[in-house]
Amino acid sequence: MQEIILQTPTMTGKIYVGEDAIKNRLPALLQGQKNFVLTDTNVYALYPDFFKEYFDGTEIFVLAAGEENKNFQSLQSILESMSKAGLLRTSRLFAVGGGVIGDIGGLAAALYMRGISCVQIPTTLLAQVDSSVGGKTAVDLGGVKNIVGAFYQPCEVLVNPAFLQTLPQREIKCGIGEIVKYAALNGEIFDALCKQDTLDEPQFLTSLIEKCIRHKAQVVQADEKESGERRSLNVGHTTGHAIELSTGLSHGEGVLYGMFMETQTAMEKGVCEKEYGEKLQQIVRKALALTPMSAPDFSGIAKDAEKAKSDKKNTGNNQITMSVAKAKGVWTTLSLPFEKYVQALENAVNSL
Numbered sequence: 001m002q003e004i005i006l007q008t009p010t011m012t013g014k015i016y017v018g019e020d021a022i023k024n025r026l027p028a029l030l031q032g033q034k035n036f037v038l039t040d041t042n043v044y045a046l047y048p049d050f051f052k053e054y055f056d057g058t059e060i061f062v063l064a065a066g067e068e069n070k071n072f073q074s075l076q077s078i079l080e081s082m083s084k085a086g087l088l089r090t091s092r093l094f095a096v097g098g099g100v101i102g103d104i105g106g107l108a109a110a111l112y113m114r115g116i117s118c119v120q121i122p123t124t125l126l127a128q129v130d131s132s133v134g135g136k137t138a139v140d141l142g143g144v145k146n147i148v149g150a151f152y153q154p155c156e157v158l159v160n161p162a163f164l165q166t167l168p169q170r171e172i173k174c175g176i177g178e179i180v181k182y183a184a185l186n187g188e189i190f191d192a193l194c195k196q197d198t199l200d201e202p203q204f205l206t207s208l209i210e211k212c213i214r215h216k217a218q219v220v221q222a223d224e225k226e227s228g229e230r231r232s233l234n235v236g237h238t239t240g241h242a243i244e245l246s247t248g249l250s251h252g253e254g255v256l257y258g259m260f261m262e263t264q265t266a267m268e269k270g271v272c273e274k275e276y277g278e279k280l281q282q283i284v285r286k287a288l289a290l291t292p293m294s295a296p297d298f299s300g301i302a303k304d305a306e307k308a309k310s311d312k313k314n315t316g317n318n319q320i321t322m323s324v325a326k327a328k329g330v331w332t333t334l335s336l337p338f339e340k341y342v343q344a345l346e347n348a349v350n351s352l
C-alpha cells in the first residue's frame with residue numbers, strides 16, 4: 001500500500017493506494033462513532049460481501065446510479081437521512097462509488113453540521129485517478145454540471161484497484177480519458193502511454209493510478225482553489241464538455257476528442273510543439289479505439305460551443321480560454337475570441 005499526503009492550508013488528507021488499502025485503514029476509521037455510508041445501486045448490488053464485512057450496522061444510503069441523480073433532491077434526501085441517523089460532528093461519511101457518489105457525498109459531508117469528515121472509497125477508474133482526490137464536491141442544477149458545490153478535502157481516500165474488475169469497458173475508457181489528461185501534463189505518464197499498445201491492460205492501469213494521484217495531489221497542494229496551476233487539470237475539458245453536450249458521448253470520450261481538437265488548435269496557433277502534439281494525438285487515437293464506436297456527429301458542435309462561454313473557467317468577455325499542452329510536461333493557456341474558437345473546432349473536426 002502506498003501513502004500519499006495531500007497538505008492544504010486547511011487540512012492534511014491521506015491517500016492510500018493498493019489492494020490492502022481498505023483492509024488496513026477502514027476498520028480503524030469506523031471505530032468509536034456513528035457513521036454513514038453513501039453508495040449507488042450498482043456498487044451496492046455488486047459488492048454485498050464488502051458492505052457486510054465493513055458496514056454491517058452502519059446506516060447505508062443507496063442512491064439510484066447515474067449522473068441525473070447528482071442533484072439537489074438527492075442531496076436533500078441524503079442530508080435528511082444523515083440527520084435521522086443521528087450523526088454527530090465526530091461522525092464520518094464514507095462515499096463508496098464513482099465520481100457521482102464522491103461528488104455528492106463530499107458535498108453532503110461539507111454541509112452537515114458545517115462539515116464532518118469524509119472518506120472517499122472510489123470504485124471507478126475515473127474516480128480512482130481523478131475525482132476522489134482534490135476536494136472538489138458538487139451537484140448539478142438546472143442542466144448545468146457541477147454549478148453548486150464546495151472545496152472540501154476528504155480526510156482519507158482509500159483506493160483499491162480490485163474494484164475495477166467489474167467495471168464495464170466503456171467506464172474504463174472514460175477513466176482512460178482522464179489518464180490521457182495527465183499524460184498531457186506529466187512527462188513520465190506521457191512516456192508510459194506512448195510505449196503501451198493496450199491502454200486498458202489491468203496491470204498497466206494499476207501502475208498508472210498512483211502516478212496520476214501523485215500528480216494531482218502535487219497540483220492541488222500548490223493551488224487548492226484553482227486560481228493558477230490547478231487550471232492545468234482542465235486540458236481537453238473546455239471543448240470536451242461542448243462535445244459531450246453536442247454528441248451525447250460519455251465524459252471520457254468527450255475529453256479525448258476535446259484533447260485532440262484543443263491540441264490541434266494549439267499546434268496551429270504555434271503554441272504546442274508539433275512533434276509532441278502529434279504524439280499526444282496518437283495516444284488519444286489509441287484510447288478512442290478501445291471500444292468500437294461509429295464516428296460521432298459533430299454537426300451541432302458550433303451551437304453547443306456556446307456553452308463553453310458559461311464554463312466556470314471563462315470570464316464572460318466573448319473569449320474562450322483553454323488549458324492546452326505545450327510541450328512534454330508543460331502546459332499553458334490559450335485564449336481565442338469565440339468566433340475563432342468555433343472556426344478552430346470546425347477545422348479540427350476535419351483533421352480527425
Ligand SMILES: NC(=O)c1ccc[n+]([C@@H]2O[C@H](COP(=O)([O-])OP(=O)(O)OC[C@H]3O[C@@H](n4cnc5c(N)ncnc54)[C@H](O)[C@@H]3O)[C@@H](O)[C@H]2O)c1
Binds near residue numbers: 100124136145164167
Ligand atoms: N470532483 C472532481 O474533481 C471530479 C473530476 C472529474 C469528474 N467528476 C465527476 O465525476 C462524475 C463521473 O464519475 P464516474 O465516471 O465515476 O461516474 P459514475 O459515478 O456515474 O460511475 C459510472 C458508472 O459505473 C458504475 N460503477 C461504479 N463503480 C463500479 C464498479 N466497481 N463496477 C461496476 N460498475 C461500477 C456506477 O454505478 C455508474 O453506473 C461526474 O459527475 C463528474 O462531474 C468530478
